Amino acid sequence: MNKAGLLDTRENSLTLREQEWEIAKTLAEVSRWERERAAAPSPAQSLGEAQAGESAALDETLTSITGRVEALEAYARHVAEADLVHRAHEQIHAIVLRSVRYHDLLARTARDALAVEQIHRLDEHAQALKQVLAQRLADPAATGSGPG
Template structure:
């Protein structure tokens, strides 16, 4: 295969902005958690809490309820004893108090297991909810290590990421991709991986850029900074070459897509050529009409050939833009 040079970069579409990037190797559950946290950030704020501390208020309320029930049980028990000791003219009153005390006392005894179970259930549910939230927060913190926000990037790095994402969108939106004419499966695996690797490199570049001192104190510091910045510039240039390769691939895909649309239209126009030829032959019997129809068919053949060439060109660009990942030795 002939060596190909990366074409001059295409200008990014005005208004196109970078969007967050998730490592495609992250488990699907973690990716969904990141997306959910992005949509509802306030649900996932705050620090972890001890399950026991979280259940503390429920435990206190349950304890107060339990003590109150125990006190009522004791009071009603005492009421039964005192009512039994009262005699004479107050027998009717004592009998009423005794019945009320017995009713309350037995009711509390029957309710006691339910109260204890309810308190234990509330405490357990609250503690489990806190433990589950802690687990979610830890999983989210781990997933965020494989997640790049455009706001974390330096301005030039954000522009490069936006260009890479626009190239990916161009490929995925093309008819030749959707119709699997340029290895759809490879695109769907390689393009997200390329986007993530670019975002990861740009994040590291931005972190190192932000770590530089704002006011160097001496010429020696300035000299060291210049060497450091040159190294960072070289690193950024390597990322830009990858972006240029993606843009060149997207441009080739767009070209092939245009030829494909032309081919589809030519086929649609020439689909009824035999009927047109028959009609012209019946009415005019003119050799010129036959030549005209044959010219239409020849045009279709030419467009098909151009489409085939454009597809081959796009596939060659894919080799440059989407290299196969290195296999471990």
């Protein structure tokens, strides 16, 4: 689709790179927070509620980023499907063009019957001439080239 110029390649390139970068940054930050939480000593009972809030924030972040990734996957799937349809369209177009050429070729065969008749007439004349010449060879007196 991009090669055919059917998608805005500039916007695609910029948007997709931006999305990839944002996802990578967010996942790197989530990983960093999870490492920090895993390395921290077990919290006191009163701090557990605060840490639960952190967990909820990380979960919400992952849910949100998953939605973004799923949207990108859906976009990629739809572009691939559109590409298949586009290729089928191109193949049909090529078949139509070939069909026109084949019809032209077939139309030219209409002249073949007339050409065969003309060739048969030429052949009949050649055979008649051959017979006349063969008879003259067989009867040299008829050609006027005998002793005289």
